[in-house]
Amino acid sequence: AQTVTQSQPEMSVQEAETVTLSCTYDTSESDYYLFWYKQPPSRQMILVIRQEAYKQQNATENRFSVNFQKAAKSFSLKISDSQLGDAAMYFCAYRSPLTGNQFYFGTGTSLTVIP
Amino acid sequence: DVKVTQSSRYLVKRTGEKVFLECVQDMDHENMFWYRQDPGLGLRLIYFSYDVKMKEKGDIPEGYSVSREKKERFSLILESASTNQTSMYLCASSLPRGPQHFGDGTRLSIL
Helix, strand or coil: CCEEECCCCEEEEECCCCEEECCEEECCCCCCEEEEEEECCCCCCEEEEEEECCCCCCCEECCEEEEEECCCCEEEEEECCCCHHHCEEEEEEEECCCCCCCEEECCCEEEEEEC | CCCEEECCCEEEECCCCCEEECEEECCCCCEEEEEEEECCCEEEEEEEECCCCCCEECCCCCCEEEEEEECCEEEEEECCCCHHHCEEEEEEEECCCCCCEECCCEEEEEC
């Protein structure tokens, strides 16, 4: 099975600053999807950003962007101009179209935003 | 917007009871999933379904079963609840190549 590793259990950032959350994964597939999800204290998981492995261009959604390094199997999330509402658990996820569309999640990074 | 609705946000049951967790989605998604979430362990897949009446075991299916009689509904069943099944349970749905959409979660306590 694919594995997804988030090596930073906790991170903190000053409001308005930039923070990068790390994610690596292990796979032998060439076609797959990667996602970052956010889970605020209210608990509902929401999609932040997605990346298709065949696309070389890094995905961007407003203040959120990724650094996708396919050869290194790395998929980091950069949050620019951090806001108090960005405080949450962030999960990296891998989806394989070949193994029954399963998702594989990392263990999460808890982000604190300091006013 | 996709709406995934879990029947309860909080549930308290007793050891040995049969417990049903219900999940309904309104976007005609083929795929539905049940996870449990525990601190430090992330999300662990219990079961998933890619079509009506179809189901596949995830990483931790022991002690659980599922039912998908209709496309929009995916039920998780704890056959005989035990204290180690106290957890947060998350339901999700998706299209075959799309992202997952999650419900609010059910915090289940087994006493």
